[in-house]
Amino acid sequence: MKDKRTYKMRKEHSNDMSYENEATITSEDRGESNLILLIEQYKKEIWEWKQKESQWIKDKNQLEGHKRIVEELSTKVVEIGKVNLILKAKVNELEGTLGSAQDINENHQRCNGKLQKRLTEVEEDNKKLAKQIQDLNNRKF
DSSP states (O other), X not given: OOOOOOOOSGGGXXXXXXXXXXXXXXXXXXXXXXXXHHHHHHHHXXXXXXXXXXXXXXXXXXXXXXXXXXXXXXXXXXXXXXXXXXXXXXXXXXHHHXXXXXXXXXXXXXXXXXXXXXXXXXXXXXXXXXXXXXXHHHHHX
């Protein structure tokens, strides 16, 4: 350290020279306090790493939760796919049954049409026969 400056002139008494007496501490001057500084720095680093670790654990837990949700949803998708296949088979079966029922319905309609025509013919024949019977009955008397 430099020696204390002394006032040489009267005019200098108005200037404050106390700052000249302040010592600057370097890392060599610290000794044990340098070790304390290192310990504090390491504590800060440890705290930062613990913060990062807690964030990693939080992220890991969220990831595992999301993974479970995805697995459950994929299982449900597979189940829905199986149900979908069963329903498609049932729809195909019902479409075949509907086609058969429509064919039967068309056949019945054709038969009903024929029967209706035949019924009309029979009614006309009955009317003719009734008229003939009436004419025969009228002739005898």
